[in-house]
Amino acid sequence: xxxxxxxxxxxxxxxxxxxxxxxxxxxxxxxxxxxxxxxxxxxxxxxxxxxxxxxxxxxxxxxxxxxxxxxxxxxxxxxxxxxxxxxxxxxxxxxxxxxxxxxxxxxxxxxxxxxxxxxxxxxxxxxxxxxxxxxxxxxxxxxxxxxxxxxxxxxxxxxxxxxxxxxxxxxxxxxxxxxxxxxxxxxxxxxxxxxxxxxxxxxxxxxxxxxxxxxxxxxxxxxxxxxxxxxxxxxxxxxxxxxxxxxxxxxxxxxxxxxxxxxxxxxxxxxxxxxxxxxxxxxxxxxxxxxxxxxxxxxxxxxxxxxxxxxxxxxxxxxxxxxxxxxxxxxxxxxxxxxxxxxxxxxxxxxxxxxxxxxxxxxxxxxxxxxxxxxxxxxxxxxxxxxxxxxxxxxxxxxxxxxxxxxxxxxxxxxxxxxxxxxxxxxxxxxxxxxxxxxxxxxxxxxxxxxxxxxxxxxxxxxxxxxxxxxxxxxxxxxxxxxxxxxxxxxxxxxxxxxxxxxxxxxxxxxxxxxxxxx
Numbered sequence: 001x002x003x004x005x006x007x008x009x010x011x012x013x014x015x016x017x018x019x020x021x022x023x024x025x026x027x028x029x030x031x032x033x034x035x036x037x038x039x040x041x042x043x044x045x046x047x048x049x050x051x052x053x054x055x056x057x058x059x060x061x062x063x064x065x066x067x068x069x070x071x072x073x074x075x076x077x078x079x080x081x082x083x084x085x086x087x088x089x090x091x092x093x094x095x096x097x098x099x100x101x102x103x104x105x106x107x108x109x110x111x112x113x114x115x116x117x118x119x120x121x122x123x124x125x126x127x128x129x130x131x132x133x134x135x136x137x138x139x140x141x142x143x144x145x146x147x148x149x150x151x152x153x154x155x156x157x158x159x160x161x162x163x164x165x166x167x168x169x170x171x172x173x174x175x176x177x178x179x180x181x182x183x184x185x186x187x188x189x190x191x192x193x194x195x196x197x198x199x200x201x202x203x204x205x206x207x208x209x210x211x212x213x214x215x216x217x218x219x220x221x222x223x224x225x226x227x228x229x230x231x232x233x234x235x236x237x238x239x240x241x242x243x244x245x246x247x248x249x250x251x252x253x254x255x256x257x258x259x260x261x262x263x264x265x266x267x268x269x270x271x272x273x274x275x276x277x278x279x280x281x282x283x284x285x286x287x288x289x290x291x292x293x294x295x296x297x298x299x300x301x302x303x304x305x306x307x308x309x310x311x312x313x314x315x316x317x318x319x320x321x322x323x324x325x326x327x328x329x330x331x332x333x334x335x336x337x338x339x340x341x342x343x344x345x346x347x348x349x350x351x352x353x354x355x356x357x358x359x360x361x362x363x364x365x366x367x368x369x370x371x372x373x374x375x376x377x378x379x380x381x382x383x384x385x386x387x388x389x390x391x392x393x394x395x396x397x398x399x400x401x402x403x404x405x406x407x408x409x410x411x412x413x414x415x416x417x418x419x420x421x422x423x424x425x426x427x428x429x430x431x432x433x434x435x436x437x438x439x440x441x442x443x444x445x446x447x448x449x450x451x452x453x454x455x456x457x458x459x460x461x462x463x464x465x466x467x468x469x470x471x472x473x474x475x476x477x478x479x480x481x482x483x484x485x486x487x488x489x490x491x492x493x494x495x496x497x498x499x500x501x502x503x504x505x506x507x508x509x510x511x512x513x514x515x516x517x518x519x
Contacts, residue, residue: 037060039140051120052122056134057115057151058115068133074105096129099120111151153500159499159501168181175301176301177252246454247443254304255336267309268282275295275306419435
């Protein structure tokens, strides 16, 4: 009897070789190694600085190194060498600069091709003279944005998730973003998705084995049942991965916080406190803030985009304030977290603070004419962090007691973390910042954990397509197994679109165009 494992492996080798698919796609996309020119670029940006790095990659890299470094023989690979750099257009020894040279013969280089680097002084004239000298060497041209990393991908040095990790690492502004990007660049997502693709490929091979040999009893009789069990397990893993509440994407793009409330409740003052600068005008005149004011903050390593919004009231002063109120509501609806700022001197000057008063304030904002009918008020409430401001104008001890009383007695999550503060005296700010920090951390992925999080909507879309195709296979009632297996092929391709094992030149061009020149 031909065992399932034996035949599966034979099918995989004959029909579903990921490396062959990848190699074919790469050859189709570029035909690059033999025909493309050698590229060069400044890798350290165009800012005047002490040092600059000029990268070269391609077949003529050795020629560039030998002519500018005046080497008879190529230097030892991956060893820094201090050298005078010369103008290659003249036989006279015209020195351009003194610098460090590095030689990286392919495939043990970033791009997988022969490459070299010039570490030189960062003055514009020095950089210009070396770049012009490289341009005179046959076959060399300036690199396009992201072309070094594109060549690395096309030469099998990384998959597309790792490419995205490189781009995210370059763009990272906070510590947690850096860690997440570094994990992805090291293959955390790519390895997971490729393992899923391999599992689908094996299931597809099993189905193909049954189609070819099942009737002759040369294949294990329960092969289709085993395949279904494996696919159901995979579907569970995939759904769990997709149910991450977009924490990885939020860490990559930033947690969006909207500060909302009535006019003169202290929204602009709170924004200035959080970003530690005068980002918004503060005035006692109601309706001072007319438009949304956004600022980005590094919040304990997490990226946060905070928006100050126009005050919401029933009688706007003019059409401009009315438009500001509309924008405030729209900003709040799309935010990850809403800080609802309440002024007790206005909301409850003579009454005890309670759930009903807070609930009324939420309804005033999210039940008005600007709110779409499809908005779920309960879903909005789950995003709200209630903050009572101006405690310096009321009995602070009584107000603090009332907040704690509501937090401890209420069965709704929205009231469990009420903060009482004074933006003017900074009373209660320490506790508020702890509460806010906890909410931000909860909304984001923890890149230090072993969990692997989705980081881009593109991945989510393709994984959802993959899970749909797996579901179609499992729920199909057709007796035509060959037709059913097309769903498994589609599922494999969906994952391939993420990692780059299946794709088109258009997709690659869009992805790499977002890189800087020199990377």
